[in-house]
Amino acid sequence: MRIALDAMGTDLAPEPEVAGALQALQHLDADVEIVLVGEEKAVRAELAKHGGAPPRLSVLHAPDRVLASDPPASVIRRKPDSSIVVGLRLHQEGAADAFVSAGSTGAIMATSLFTLRPLPGVDRPAVATTLPTVAGPCLLIDSGANVDCKPQHLVQFAHLGNVYAHDAMGVEKPRVALLNIGEEPEKGSEVIVETHGLLAREAGLHFIGNIEGRDIILGACDVAVCDGFVGNVLLKFYESVAGFLVSLLKAELAGRRPSEKLENVFRVFDYAEYGGAPLLGVGGVSIICHGESPPKAIHNALAVAARSVRSDMVKHSVRGVSARAKA
């Protein structure tokens, strides 16, 4: 298996990418190869600091780089030699089995859609993010790709999230829930009420009904389905609140050793543990990382990509969504 890693994605690129790739190679199965896609000179210089490229690590030159200011939809046309376009083309052509990048989220999404194409039965691919909870990660889908959603889109998200939670997160029978403002089926907006009705009759899903905002942190479900507007507001809010409280906690400790329980909390709220957000519903594995990802986050994103490839997640997604189409 070969994973293409955008070497120019993070704010500090290529340093975290190179360090993360080297870490990953030590921990992932021996058949995993990584291709660092980026400005070859810069990547090789960074590799030299670690004693050069080990076996199973190669470099593919991509002289251009996508900037935050580049309009996402135009990147594929205007920056064909950028690390994002070159890396995704490699995946599209079959020379790589997955793509991982910490570059511009919009550009990765747009270019993934263009190169990998939506899967049959998927109207709108969605970004899924793992939220830390007291009982393990909860997959929030959609967390920002689609702001105006119809019920059938939300049902597709449910299937995509279900397959990902099973295949990449290792949840045997994912509890899929609809994020709402009340537990009763008749609560919520028109779209959400209709979606509840569809999900309740949907085959191939363990739908546990509505959950409220307060249930997420308690780990009430494995997959929380919502539109990209609600998901994005919630995700950004959570990151900032958790970050704020954790920094206060650390300041309060003032160098004292935290209890085991607190260590665990720090780990729970450390997004680097979670390894990137997959774009689900496209014909490939495309994982989006934070622009501030440290090596550990890159390493974990590569691990998630490897699990997604190994488990045949894309094939299962097609099956999940088309089971729906027949129902």
Place this chain on the structure above:
Amino acid sequence: MRIALDAMGTDLAPEPEVAGALQALQHLDADVEIVLVGEEKAVRAELAKHGGAPPRLSVLHAPDRVLASDPPASVIRRKPDSSIVVGLRLHQEGAADAFVSAGSTGAIMATSLFTLRPLPGVDRPAVATTLPTVAGPCLLIDSGANVDCKPQHLVQFAHLGNVYAHDAMGVEKPRVALLNIGEEPEKGSEVIVETHGLLAREAGLHFIGNIEGRDIILGACDVAVCDGFVGNVLLKFYESVAGFLVSLLKAELAGRRPSEKLENVFRVFDYAEYGGAPLLGVGGVSIICHGESPPKAIHNALAVAARSVRSDMVKHSVRGVSARAKA
């Protein structure tokens, strides 16, 4: 000024209500009177524990009580002798200037709408909640009353929140923002993009543009405008995350005295400090408290009610919304 306080609202009623009312009378201006509305025998028995009713405190008998299982819209018809209906009638008839209750949110909203009526120019009254941030409270409107909103509703919320932040929260020139998934005016759902255009041209508002989920905790605005679906999910999520982390923090301290900074955090995240959520856009002052409110929260809600009455908040709301109607 006279405030009607539902004595039967909290889960432990009438204990927190009686204690909160007594606290409030010690701190509020000398012209504030409180009417405890509820089962007279129970209320008087509770008062007796505190040495009986002091001056400026009276009891109005309301033999019936609204239960969580009562359909909100039917309460006014089916439970005319309940503390919620009797208290709001008192306000409607002018014998009280405000109403405060920790009872069923749905029943308070529905009965307030029926008795106090929406203000001229207000299509949909909204519930506003104060979220703790590092830089003082942020008013989230709507936090649950209206799930499907049109742009004109959101613009009305902006005016109602603006007046409340000024009059009841004491913010000189409230920074009003639209909660969105990006800062740019063209970002977001169709409704939000259109709302942004309206707010940008709106007179009588200090509109600072879009804010994202991550900006709230940093205190980027005084009033955050959103529909009741997003607001409710966010509010419940926040309460649970903050509650979870604060409880962990306290456990970690294990009896040690927290630093001043941490004391401050505990205070920031203590909803009892904030004194209830007003239903804005009706012809009166109706404040909704948590069902688990301790005396301090009841006290603060009474203080908020007094400030709203004193500042002529309702009159200013009419002016704010009708300035809009003319524009």
